[in-house]
Every structure is written in C-alpha cells, then in structure tokens.
Amino acid sequence: MFNISLALVGQVARTAAFGAIATKVVDTFILSKVNNKIDQKRWIRQAKLEAFAKLSQEILSIDLKNLKDENIRNIKEYSAKTILLLEDRILIKRIEDYLNNLINLDKTAHDSSKNMVCIVDKKGIDLVMCLNKNLKKV
DSSP states (O other), rough: OHHHHHHOOOOOOHHHHHHHHHHHHHIIIIIHHHHHHHHHHHEEEEEEEHHHHHHHHHHHHOGGGOOOHHHHHHHHHHHHHHHHHHHHHHHHHHHHHHHHHHHHHHGGGGGOOHHHHHHHHHHHHHHHHHHHHHHHHH
16 A cells, blocks of 8 residues: 555656646746747837837927928938838838928928928828827837
8 A cells, every 4th residue: 555655656746747847848938939029019119119209309399490401310310210110101101201391391491481381390290190109009
C-alpha cells in the first residue's frame, strides 16, 4: 500500500511539473507576443500624439498673412513625421493638400487675397480635426 501511494505521489509530481512547464511555455510564447503588440500600440499612440500635437500647434499658430519660410519648413517637417505614422491614405492626402495650398499662398503672398487666406485657414482647422479623429481610433 505504501508503494502504491509513493507511485501515486510520483505520478502527481510529474504531472504537476509537466503542467508548470507547459504553462511557462505558453506564457513565454503567446503572452509575450500579446504584450509586445500592446506595447507597440501604446508606442504608436504616443508617437502619433506627439507628432499630431506639434503639427496641430504649427497649423493653428501660423500667421497666414505674414508667412515665413521657417513656419513653412516646420509644418513640412512635422507633416513628414505625421505621414510616417499614418496608414489612412485620405488623411495623408489632406496633409498634402494643405501643404500645397500653404505653398501656393506663400508664392502669391504679395497679391494673396483674403479669400485664399480663409481657405487655407479653414483647411488647416479641418486637418487638425481629422488628426484628432485619427488619434481617437488608436
């Protein structure tokens, strides 16, 4: 009887050890992948927040009636960083459209009409709102 109980204890111990090893393997391979994806999404969201915030700040603070090369260069720089983080082709196209309008406004600065300034300003505000919506999706 003592032999049977020792054999039974040995069998239970082997089964428990196997279960612990199997659990560790599952934890290592599956849960680490899940955690990596969560960390990657968190990083992308943080990177988007920083890039979108800088671009939005430049767009909303630019003086369209007195454009400077530095302002346009900053917007181009932040736009490039933002585009790298985006997968939404429509939003990328909106950024490109805003940049084109901004550059055209700068080229015609000496005779830019009030109407053109209003259009570029409105496109800028619309772009910031689209960036906001995109950030909320993540």
